[in-house]
Amino acid sequence: MNIAGLGIVFNRGRGVASLERALEEGWRPPVSLDLKGVPGLKAAAYPVAPETLDDKAVLAKARRADRFTRMALLSAFDAWTCSRLGQDVAPSRVGVILATALGPHVTTFGFLDGILDFGDAAVSPTAFSHSVHNAAASYIAMTLGLRGPTLTVTDFHFAFHEAARLANLWLDERRCDAVLVGTVDELGHVMQAACARLLAAPEDGRIKPFAFAREAVSIPGEGSVFFAFAREPPPDSFGALHVAAPGAAPAAGLTHCLLEADGLIGDESRYANLVAPGAKIGAYAPLFGSIMTGSAFHAAVAALMVKGQREYACPVPADAPGVSAIAATKAAAVGAVASLRLNCAGALRSLVLSR
């Protein structure tokens, strides 16, 4: 299936131009956030800046929406607008699939605050309705007036893979003529505190995808990426996306291979075995932070590489022997890019983007 539009909200801003700029500029140190409830303790993170989510025009129908929904809505809006598919495809023929690992857990905890502070009979109905996982997808459908199938799915590792694959099926089945597919995950104070206790953090603020460490380091991030997919290639396509079968080894003939190592699975030593022979290697988690739905962010980078025929220097350089990491940002012949992700059990999933 073909990528007609792309939208992104992350710590470096909103929109494709922000992503390109971040890739050109390279790594930046994370910010230090207070760990709420733990006086004096701070933790590094890559949060989305509040001003990034300040768009009253787009959010007019989502005034009561939480931060989780706002991130998703803005990136979905940008992907849809960028695609121009709305000119040709009837709203009833457009599907929406949102993938998330943790859902709107900040709002859920806010609702729990209501129960604990005010009792079972005095909680906020608005907080409750926004704590439901599919609230964000519903706001996207409402704002864009899309009336096809609207689905939210969750998985801690491969949510985007299954969402994208389902979109492909919906297009093949003629259930839809276009599908907006994206991810959103939010950095909240509870999960930030849990991450600080469960995961190792780097002393120098750098996620190290090429360390292939048995105890990898991570820095939590957040954001949303959306793709507008169409059956036929649009004039200004970002390329085609293919979801490989579970466990399939990287295909032959790749020009580039992205490693999604971000520290979340702990032992990243198996990534060293995934380096495809002859392919140049990229790894961009140090730009976004560690996000359970980080596959979509890497797919966005791959889409820019394919569209722009450009490769981007790895934000944290490789120091491992035998790894042909991308060292400089420059024009390049980008044919097919695989993006590879492992889960805690060592299962491999890959996305392949090509012209």
Place this chain on the structure above:
Amino acid sequence: MSSRTDTGGGKSAVISGLGVVSAAGGNVPETLRNFAAVRRLPGPVSLFTTPLDPPVFEVKQPLPGNGASRTLQLALQAIREALAGARLGGDLSGRRVGVCLGTTVACQLNDLEFYTAFRRNGVAPLEPVRRFLKGNLAEAAAAEIRATGPHITTVNACSSGSDAIGVALSWLRAGLCDLAIAGGADELNRVPFCGFASLSVMSRQPCAPYDRDRQGLNLGEGAGVLILETPESAAARGVAADLVLAGYGAACDAHHLTAPRPDGTGLEAAIRASLEEAGVTAADVAFVNAHGTATRDNDKVEGAVLARVFGPGIGVLSTKGYTGHTLGAAGGLEAAFTALALREGWLPASAGFANRDDEIPLGALRERTPVRGRWGVSTSLAFGGNNASLVIGCNR
């Protein structure tokens, strides 16, 4: 109708196994007995402490435990019954099996004990977090039964179970797996209980779907699972292809976060899409197992749409009178109940329905009724304006 199971394109999936657990019964036989007797057992909440008093439909029989969440335990109980019914036992080795399950509760870390400790000083035992991170419903169920095909958890509020079944149908048609375990599961939990109370949609009486005097929904819990299978797989195993899932349709209202679109056009689009996919006309459909939550808005909008699509004489029931609203499990349970009605040849009375509402152009079934036809439809409406419809058939 048999041609529906062996044609290409939008071909049907064989339903080779069914598993249910709810307040209506811990398995298929017990549920059928309670349906036949119009026996329903709402009562006060016993699973947690709350000052709220609307009745609920709890599962009373013991569950296997094993440290899993209650939702996963419910799901596994239904899965095991469905696998046994499909003559698969627990051995799925060598088979390409997908797992798609819907839920609303199991996807949230809404552990009040953990969160209370966290609020106190920022440090709480991390076991609930670890359990949550290992407890993605479809992933955990797939691991438990060693299914190696695709798996994903649908979290589409009250249509999650129906949508999970629709996703599995797409997987089977595309050849991603030969068998799929699909449906939904949800436990009764204090957090959504408080949430639905805050929306003022819960009845303090046993719910009365489609009734003139209905006062709202009762929450319930349970799991409903279908074993779906390609016709080729069923034929190779020598499994009867009597029951089939022939169509799935979904559409969004794009209207409001918690209220259905008043004109019902989203639901109508979903139903018509499912019928078209199944190659079935509205006149072919014998009955509809409606979403029928017993809220004023849901039943009014849904009833108008069902009358518009199928005519006011269509047989309509809501099994929520026996189960309560089981949220993410509802679509799975009600698809299973639809298949059971077709297989058994009778529909239970729509428990709680007594008087027809003049604002709804049709009423629900007051008594046990023979199924006269081969097709049934199960509908789901959800928060966010999601609508889903499944078309289920029986070759007998």
